Amino acid sequence: xxxxxxxxxxxxxxxxxxxxxxxxxxxxxxxxxxxxxxxxxxxxxxxxxxxxxxxxxxxxxxxxxxxxxxxxxxxxxxxxxxxxxxxxxxxxxxxxxxxxxxxxxxxxxxxxxxxxxxxxxxxxxxxxxxxxxxxxxxxxxxxxxxxxxxxxxxxxxxxxxxxxxxxxxxxxxxxxxxxxxxxxxxxxxxxxxxxxxxxxxxxxxxxxxxxxxxxxxxxxxxxxxxxxxxxxxxxxxxxxxxxxxxxxxxxxxxxxxxxxxxxxxxxxxxxxxxxxxxxxxxxxxxxxxxxxxxxxxxxxxxxxxxxxxxxxxxxxxxxxxxxxxxxxxxxxxxxxxxxxxxxxxxxxxxxxxxxxxxxxxxxxxxxxxxxxxxxxxxxxxxxxxxxxxxxxxxxxxxxxxxxxxxxxxxxxxxxxxxxxxxxxxxxxxxxxxxxxxxxxxxxxxxxxxxxxxxxxxxxxxxxxxxxxxxxxxxxxxxxxxxxxxxxxxxxxxxxxxxxxxxxxxxxxxxxxxxxxxxxx
Numbered sequence: 001x002x003x004x005x006x007x008x009x010x011x012x013x014x015x016x017x018x019x020x021x022x023x024x025x026x027x028x029x030x031x032x033x034x035x036x037x038x039x040x041x042x043x044x045x046x047x048x049x050x051x052x053x054x055x056x057x058x059x060x061x062x063x064x065x066x067x068x069x070x071x072x073x074x075x076x077x078x079x080x081x082x083x084x085x086x087x088x089x090x091x092x093x094x095x096x097x098x099x100x101x102x103x104x105x106x107x108x109x110x111x112x113x114x115x116x117x118x119x120x121x122x123x124x125x126x127x128x129x130x131x132x133x134x135x136x137x138x139x140x141x142x143x144x145x146x147x148x149x150x151x152x153x154x155x156x157x158x159x160x161x162x163x164x165x166x167x168x169x170x171x172x173x174x175x176x177x178x179x180x181x182x183x184x185x186x187x188x189x190x191x192x193x194x195x196x197x198x199x200x201x202x203x204x205x206x207x208x209x210x211x212x213x214x215x216x217x218x219x220x221x222x223x224x225x226x227x228x229x230x231x232x233x234x235x236x237x238x239x240x241x242x243x244x245x246x247x248x249x250x251x252x253x254x255x256x257x258x259x260x261x262x263x264x265x266x267x268x269x270x271x272x273x274x275x276x277x278x279x280x281x282x283x284x285x286x287x288x289x290x291x292x293x294x295x296x297x298x299x300x301x302x303x304x305x306x307x308x309x310x311x312x313x314x315x316x317x318x319x320x321x322x323x324x325x326x327x328x329x330x331x332x333x334x335x336x337x338x339x340x341x342x343x344x345x346x347x348x349x350x351x352x353x354x355x356x357x358x359x360x361x362x363x364x365x366x367x368x369x370x371x372x373x374x375x376x377x378x379x380x381x382x383x384x385x386x387x388x389x390x391x392x393x394x395x396x397x398x399x400x401x402x403x404x405x406x407x408x409x410x411x412x413x414x415x416x417x418x419x420x421x422x423x424x425x426x427x428x429x430x431x432x433x434x435x436x437x438x439x440x441x442x443x444x445x446x447x448x449x450x451x452x453x454x455x456x457x458x459x460x461x462x463x464x465x466x467x468x469x470x471x472x473x474x475x476x477x478x479x480x481x482x483x484x485x486x487x488x489x490x491x492x493x494x495x496x497x498x499x500x501x502x503x504x505x506x507x508x509x510x511x512x513x514x515x516x517x518x519x520x
Contacts, residue, residue: 023501024519025354027051028489028508030066030417031145032515034058035508037133038352039517041125048352048360049077049122050130053115055350056364057134057193060111061186062142064169064382065151065370066348066417069192069204071384072110073347073364074252074259074397076239076413077122080357080498083408085401087252087259090114090234091394092367094386095223102223106372106383109213111364113201114234122358131197138380139190141183146513149180155370189380205229216376222383242312244270244434247411250401253308257298258363258398258423260308264294265427267312268321275435281471282326287431288451288458288477289330291424293320329477347396347422349415349489351506357498359491361399361413363422396422400430409496412440418486421459424450425486433492440492441507448485451477461485484511491516 025048027038037058038051046054052075060068067073072092078085092107119127144152152169156177169177169184178184195203203209210229217224239250242263249266251259268290269275278286297311297320310316323330347365366372366384374383387394396419402412414429416422425448432443447463449472457478460469472479487509495503501520508514 022520023355023504025051025352026491026504026506026516026518027055027350027352028491028506028514028516029055029059029350030348030487030489030508030512030514031059031063031147032513033062033137033142033145035515035517038350039519040133041130042352042354042519044125044129046125046354047122047356048354048358049118050125051352051354052350052360052362053119053123054130054133055352056111056115056362057131058137059348059350059364061134061137061189062145063148063151063348065148066346067111067364067366068371069111069196069381070107070109070371070376071364071366072107072114073362074256074399075114075118075360075362076250076252076399076401077118078250078359078401078403078410079122080408080410083403083405085239085250085403087237087239087250088114088118088234089237089252089256090117091256091387091397092365092384095225095228096231098223099218099225101218101221103221104223104372104374104383105386106217106222106224106374107367107386108224108228108232109204109381109384110232110234112196112204113232116201117234122360127200128197131193135190135193135197138186138193141185144178144180144182144184146180149178150513151369152177186380188378192379192381205232213376213379213381216379217383219377220374220383222372222374222376223386224383240308240312242267246404246406247402247434248405249430250403251398254302256394256397257302258395259400260302260311260398261294261298261395261423262398262400262427262430264297264311265290265424266430267317268293269427269431270435271314271317271321273435275431281467284449284468284472285326285329285475285477287424287428288449288472289324290427291451292330294423327475329475346419347417349399349417349487351399351413351415351489351491353410353413353491353493353497353504355498355501357408357410359401359403359410359413359497361401361415363397363399363415363417365396395420398423398426400426402430402434404496407496409499410493411496412490412492414488414490416486416488418484421448421450421486424448425488429488429490433490437494440490440505444488444490444507445510450485459485487512489514489516
C-alpha cells in the first residue's frame with residue numbers, strides 16, 4: 001500500500017522567523033540537493049547540527065545507495081558555548097537473532113534515533129523542520145544526481161536481474177534504472193518520513209510503528225523484529241584526543257577503528273613537526289610509513305582490551321618510528337589490512353559549522369552499497385546490511401574535528417568514505433591543511449597514496465604526478481595504481497570560528513559529485 005504524505009510537511013514552530021544575514025556557516029555533503037537543504041537550515045538560524053540532521057534525512061532520498069533511514073553512523077560534535085566535544089555512536093548493527101523467515105542479513109535501523117539524539121543536545125530548530133525537506137523531495141520527486149546515478153550503474157546487473165531480489169529503483173515504467181537528471185518519486189518513503197516528522201522516533205521504534213516496520217522488514221526477507229527496534233539506543237562516547245600545538249584533534253573511539261587510525265597517523269606526522277619539516281619528495285613516503293604503522297597498531301589494539309589512547313602518546317610514536325628511514329621503506333611493519341578489495345564508497349560524509357562556531361562531522365552508512373538490497377515492504381526504507389565480524393565496515397566511520405580548547409574555537413572538520421582508504425585520506429587532508437598550511441580545497445583534492453603494509457604495496461591514484469611516483473620507487477615501495485583513494489569533505493577555519501569567519505573555507509572532494517557551501 002502506498003500512503004500519500006501531506007503536501008504541507010512542516011507543522012512545527014521555527015526558532016527564527018526571518019532569515020539571518022552575514023556569515024551563517026558552512027556545510028559540505030556528497031550530494032548537492034542535500035547540501036543546499038543544510039544551507040537553508042543555517043540561513044533559518046539553525047545550528048551546525050540542525051544543518052547536518054536535515055542533510056542526513058535528505059541524503060536518504062537523494063543518495064539512498066549510501067545512507068538512509070535503515071542505516072546508521074558516527075558523529076563528532078563541538079558545542080562552542082561549553083567547549084565540549086563528544087562522539088555519538090549510532091552504527092547499524094546486527095539484530096539479536098535472525099528471524100526464521102529471513103533470507104538477507106539486515107541491520108537494526110539506527111539513523112532516526114541517532115539523529116534525534118544528536119538534535120536533542122545540539123539542535124535549535126524544530127524537529128519537524130529538519131525532516132520536512134526530505135519528505136518533500138521524496139513526495140514530489142527529486143532529480144537523480146550524478147553521484148546516485150553512478151552508484152546505480154555500479155549495481156545495474158544485481159539490482160534488476162532475475163536473482164530473486166526486488167528491484168531497488170527503476171524508472172517510472174519499470175523498464176530501466178534512472179539516469180542523472182531523471183526525476184525519482186518515492187511515495188512510500190515520503191509517507192514514512194511524514195510519520196517520523198510528526199511522531200519522532202516513536203513512529204519507528206515503539207508501539208504500532210515498531211510492529212509495522214518489523215513486519216515490513218520481515219516481509220522483505222530482512223532479519224529484524226520489534227524487540228530489536230525497541231532495544232536500540234545510540235551511545236554518547238568521549239572522544240579520543242590528540243594535542244597538536246594549541247589545537248586538539250577529536251575522533252570517535254573504537255570499536256569503529258577509523259578515527260583511531262587517522263589520529264595515530266596525525267600523532268606521527270605532527271611529532272617534532274615531522275610532516276612540515278619533511279622535504280617535498282619525502283612526504284608521500286612518510287604518509288605511507290605512518291599509515292602502515294597506524295593500521296598495524298589498530299589491528300592489534302581494537303579487538304583487545306588495550307587502551308587506544310596509548311597509541312597517541314609521544315612515547316608510543318617514538319617507539320613506532322624508531323626504525324623509520326627517510327630514504328628507504330621499512331621492512332619490519334607487519335601486513336595489517338586488505339587493500340583494493342576493501343576500497344569503496346559505501347558511506348557518506350557530512351561536515352557543518354554555524355555562525356556561532358559550533359561544528360559537527362558525521363559519517364553515515366548502510367554498511368555496504370545499497371545495504372542489504374532489501375526495501376522494507378511498503379515503507380520505502382532500504383535496510384542496511386548487517387556488518388560481518390571480519391569486515392572493514394568501521395574503517396570509514398572516523399569523522400574528525402579540531403578545536404582550540406583554550407579559546408573554544410572551531411578550526412577544522414572532515415569526514416570520509418572509501419573503506420580502507422578513508423582513515424589515511426582524512427589524516428592526509430588534515431596534515432596538509434593543519435601542519436603544512438595548505439588551503440583546504442587543495443588539501444582535499446591533491447592526488448593521494450595509501451600504504452597499510454598490504455600485499456599490493458603502496459596504492460597510488462592514477463593522477464599522482466610522475467615525480468611523486470619516482471620518489472616512492474626510489475625508496476623501494478612496490479606500487480599499484482588504483483581508482484580514487486577515499487572521498488573527503490572538509491571545512492577549515494585557520495584563524496578560528498566564531499571570531500574570524502572570513503578565514504573559513506569548505507571543500508567537496510572532486511573525486512565525487514558533492515557540494516560545499518560557505519554562507520555569508
